[in-house]
Amino acid sequence: MLIWIILVSVAVFLQGAVFSPGWLQPWGVKPDLVLIVVLYAAFWKGSSRGAAVGFIGGIIEDLAVRSSGGLLGANALAKVVTGFLFGFLRKRFSVYSAGFHVIATFLATLLSQLIFFSLMKVCGIEKSLNSRLILFGLPCYNAVIAPFVFPLLRKIVKKRYDRTKPD
Amino acid sequence: MVENRGLKQHVQVLQGKISQLSQYERENDELRKLLEFREKSKLGEILAESVGAEVIGRSPSNWYRTLVIDRGERDGLRRDMIVVSGEGLVGKISEVSFATSQVMLVLDEDSCVSASVERTREHGIVQGQLSDTLKVKYLSGKTDAVRGDVVRSSGLGGVYPKGLLIGTVSDVERADYGLTMSAGVMPAVDFSRLEHVLVLRAR
Numbered sequence: 035m036l037i038w039i040i041l042v043s044v045a046v047f048l049q050g051a052v053f054s055p056g057w058l059q060p061w062g063v064k065p066d067l068v069l070i071v072v073l074y075a076a077f078w079k080g081s082s083r084g085a086a087v088g089f090i091g092g093i094i095e096d097l098a099v100r101s102s103g104g105l106l107g108a109n110a111l112a113k114v115v116t117g118f119l120f121g122f123l124r125k126r127f128s129v130y131s132a133g134f135h136v137i138a139t140f141l142a143t144l145l146s147q148l149i150f151f152s153l154m155k156v157c158g159i160e161k162s163l164n165s166r167l168i169l170f171g172l173p174c175y176n177a178v179i180a181p182f183v184f185p186l187l188r189k190i191v192k193k194r195y196d197r198t199k200p201d
Numbered sequence: 202m203v204e205n206r207g208l209k210q211h212v213q214v215l216q217g218k219i220s221q222l223s224q225y226e227r228e229n230d231e232l233r234k235l236l237e238f239r240e241k242s243k244l245g246e247i248l249a250e251s252v253g254a255e256v257i258g259r260s261p262s263n264w265y266r267t268l269v270i271d272r273g274e275r276d277g278l279r280r281d282m283i284v285v286s287g288e289g290l291v292g293k294i295s296e297v298s299f300a301t302s303q304v305m306l307v308l309d310e311d312s313c314v315s316a317s318v319e320r321t322r323e324h325g326i327v328q329g330q331l332s333d334t335l336k337v338k339y340l341s342g343k344t345d346a347v348r349g350d351v352v353r354s355s356g357l358g359g360v361y362p363k364g365l366l367i368g369t370v371s372d373v374e375r376a377d378y379g380l381t382m383s384a385g386v387m388p389a390v391d392f393s394r395l396e397h398v399l400v401l402r403a404r
Contacts, residue, residue: 049261062332063263098261150264161264161310172263 041071042091046098061171068095070180072117073142074187077129081121088117112149116142132181140177231397234287250402252276256395266309273300283401289366289389291398315357316367318346324355327367335386344382346370352386
């Protein structure tokens with residue numbers, strides 16, 4: 035599990051530090067790299083691992099710089115549900131297909147953002163103005179970069195830390 | 202052969218030094234701008250009470266636009282203190298801990314600054330949009346603000362001091378129901394490159 039904690043921590047760091055220049059933020063949106071790590075865990079290791087990594091990643095993100103507006107656990111819940119549900123897809127589709135990566139990542143990001151958005155609404159935190167950009171811009175961004183990030187994650191997880199366990 | 206290897210190592214060392222020097226140069230520029238801002242600004246006493254701080258973190262979230270600075274309660278910082286850079290208004294402190302503080306940027310959707318268009322003297326509210334631009338709302342329906350007009354804080358409301366540069370008007374459009382106008386504003390501050398800021402301890 036250590037590798038997943040490291041990966042989601044690195045993802046949180048990259049989101050905050052590396053993806054700050056404007057040209058890396060089309061529509062003012064930065065990618066949700068934590069979710070991509072969660073999806074990788076879900077697609078390659080199944081629902082339970084997806085949910086567990088989703089919880090860890092979400093909590094780390096929540097504890098980072100005010101990323102959930104004081105709603106501790108909002109990111110965690112959104113990513114647990116997404117990781118768990120999308121883990122079931124590995125039995126029905128080929129997780130090696132780039133087309134699958136694009137479509138599944140788009141839908142998973144949309145679901146995760148809708149859960150997060152709904153939680154904020156329920157708790158009385160209003161987000162109205164440009165929420166649509168995040169609800170649709172972010173899934174597009176994640177879907178575009180996922181086919182490049184997944185092979186990278188596969189290399190890191192398989193070669194460095196998980197040699198004994200087959201995918 | 203040995204000499205060649207030695208020269209290559211020397212080149213690598215020099216390249217490292219050049220990279221370090223250019224980093225110092227950027228830092229120097231930013232600090233000089235802060236100093237100039239401190240000296241030339243009309244804020245006088247307010248700036249005399251200011252504290253310099255370094256940006257040490259940024260929010261990974263898309264829903265909130267915040268920074269973390271390396272000054273906190275121990276440096277006399279409190280919630281709602283105003284943060285500026287050499288280029289203009291950055292935001293205000295939203296949370297304070299012992300050694301660090303969180304700054305809500307003017308880009309954040311929850312940020313509202315009472316502002317005025319410098320040339321026309323019209324008042325409005327500058328609000329963040331979760332993107333790299335701002336919007337000044339509630340301008341008069343007959344506003345003659347045009348692209349390039351400078352927008353500054355108006356001092357109304359008592360939170361932000363008067364006269365802080367926010368940005369320039371990029372476009373003007375009729376707001377909902379046509380009663381008022383709103384204008385897009387390009388922030389004066391390049392938030393993606395921000396490394397040093399000033400926190401105003403007095404208002």
